[in-house]
Amino acid sequence: MSKTKLRNTAAVAIISATLATTGVFSTIPSAQAATYSSSVTSSITTLAEQIENDSQLVNSELGQAVAGQTLAMITSPSFDWNEVMFGTDTLTPSQSATASQLTGEVKELLSFNSSDATGLIESIISSMQSLNSAVQASDVVTFLSNIVNGATGEFSTLSGISNAQDAATQMHGAFQGYLSSASSAIQALFSPTGPAGGSGIGGGAGADTGTTDTVPTGSGDAFTSLLQSVTVDASAKTIQAQAGSSTIEVQVPAGAFSSSEQISVVSGTASDATSLFTANTTYSNLTPISTFGIAFTGATPTSPITVTVSSSDIQAGDQVFKVGADGALTPVQATVSDGQVTLTITSDPDFVIATDASSATTGGATGTGALPSWKGYGTGEIVVGGTLKFAVPSLVKRGTTYMPIWYVMQTLKGLGFTTTWNGHDWKMKTPATTKPNLSNIKVGTGTAIDLNGTLIEKAPSITAIDPASGKKTTYMPIWYVMQALNRANVSDTWKSPVWSFK
Incomplete structure (x- = not known):
């Protein structure tokens, strides 16, 4: 929400220096007191007057000449508000709730289109408190004031940026700076996990006080x-x-x-x-x-x-x-x-x-449980320490057995590895106590396998349906994966259809 506010406020600050002595502004009437303490009400009034003054500056002829292009870009419907507030468009449920509740008010605030600055500030306070009742009104006013007061330098930077994505990224950095000095209750509204416990998106009474929240009664009540x-x-x-x-x-x-x-x-x-x-x-x-x-x-x-x-x-x-x-x-x-x-x-x-x-298998033997069968696929077994970890669909191409790397990734996580897949590169990081062998690397062609930041192999791969989930996934030849894991000192053996890890 600092984004639009940030931009417009900055414009105001820059222009105000030019217009301060021109007598453009008349005295702004004092805002009506709300149901807050006298100190908070006074702070709201002061901030509202500043916003209204800035609004006049921004919408003046000179203001539009100085800041019109930048303001048009950051107030356009396509401008990325999620990038500004969260640094990403892939929001968690708690962040989505924050965006849904605050984006409209933030746009109104930062575009300086509000006819009632006091009412808008109070509405933002109310919205934040509905998301997390641990939020204090005074903290909201301080947070908004810091954005307004710090916008001058930010807007100067934005005036030299014409790309909307670059502008959003720049504003996110500034917003994070303002957020870093905000109260923990406000910070929680923009975090991936949201406030801990309570009402709203996961915050509420007791979120910052250490009290225990009441779990609504369900029909089971076994877990609390x-x-x-x-x-x-x-x-x-x-x-x-x-x-x-x-x-x-x-x-x-x-x-x-x-x-x-x-x-x-x-x-x-x-x-x-x-x-x-x-x-x-x-x-x-x-x-x-x-x-x-x-x-x-x-x-x-x-x-x-x-x-x-x-x-x-x-x-x-x-x-x-x-x-x-x-x-x-x-x-x-x-x-x-x-x-x-x-x-x-x-x-x-x-x-x-x-x-x-x-029913789990031991030592590769099937035991008393029947393994699943998938039409058109074989069934392999991933065994860890003598216990069946996964029954895995497999494909045989040119005499080589392929398995979905997702199951291998889960197995490696259990062995202390960090492993990620971005759709075309497979990155693995060994446990801290393991020193991998990164010598004599000969990279082939195919899908990249990265170990501790070093490209160690490119292996053939197949995109096919995982019949267990019904979704497309990436299969790789077991032999190539074993070569990569051997560099990481993983002790594994393959005796079709069992892949065993010690």
């Missing part, structure tokens, strides 16, 4: 650790939360709720989950791997909500149970594949995902 709390209405909403190694995504379709209410995502402790299976002897052979729950403060949705849980610990064949109020476990229908569980809900119970450890 609050992960995320978001206000929803009739519009579509996507909510994300992290529970240990599991990422939980809740997709609310448009029209699922007719009025505003709060959805909370919760999880349980390891002991919570273990006690469920100890008490349910029918499922005593199962081991819980992820717990989660959804709670509504009002009416249940009129359309199904989709919940997706992603974790490298999830494997095809795992089971999903609804947890009853008495702790009873009831199997529910869900789509389960390696790394992901998807289900739909119209009520708000708690759930647990569990695996049958007794």
